[in-house]
Amino acid sequence: MRYLYGSLYYLMRAVSKDKYLVGSWYGNDTIWRTVLDLYTILMFADKKGNLSPEKQRRIFNIADMIISGEGNGPVAPEPKKLGFIIAGSDPIVMDRVVCEIMGFDYSKIPMLVNAGIDGSVSEKNPENILLLSNSGLFNKKKINELHLPSKWKFKPYESWTGHIEKK
Numbered sequence: 001m002r003y004l005y006g007s008l009y010y011l012m013r014a015v016s017k018d019k020y021l022v023g024s025w026y027g028n029d030t031i032w033r034t035v036l037d038l039y040t041i042l043m044f045a046d047k048k049g050n051l052s053p054e055k056q057r058r059i060f061n062i063a064d065m066i067i068s069g070e071g072n073g074p075v076a077p078e079p080k081k082l083g084f085i086i087a088g089s090d091p092i093v094m095d096r097v098v099c100e101i102m103g104f105d106y107s108k109i110p111m112l113v114n115a116g117i118d119g120s121v122s123e124k125n126p127e128n129i130l131l132l133s134n135s136g137l138f139n140k141k142k143i144n145e146l147h148l149p150s151k152w153k154f155k156p157y158e159s160w161t162g163h164i165e166k167k
Helices: 002-016 031-044 091-102 110-114
Strands: 061-072 076-088
Touching: 031 110, 061 091, 076 091, 091 110
Parallel strands: none
Antiparallel strands: 061 076
């Protein structure tokens, strides 16, 4: 089924000649707002749906990067084998760590910039978090101390190419 959706996507793109057809492009100024609204609801809405200034729940996030997808995902990704799992209690911080692993510049991602990566929305400033791992690449290091293999760098979605990569 995945291949059918991928084929339909590429057929639509070929007919329309619009590489921004599905809205997944670097200049989309809508989706990051939606994601942050959902984060706010998830973390701050009480059982009746009223927003509270205090977090209403704790969550645990898991990112499966055993075999990830790069390029034109989620419809037609190319598999990328990394062989690890990431877990944490703050989705904003996790996204920041994943950006580092993928070789993307978080400051070019509107959702992370507007999430108050400095801690205003997220609970913690990711730059101050000490990572724990069974791998020496990550264990007891901060995000800015990571020196990851260049082969881990991901190819971005085609309409993000040239707009998200670290220099």
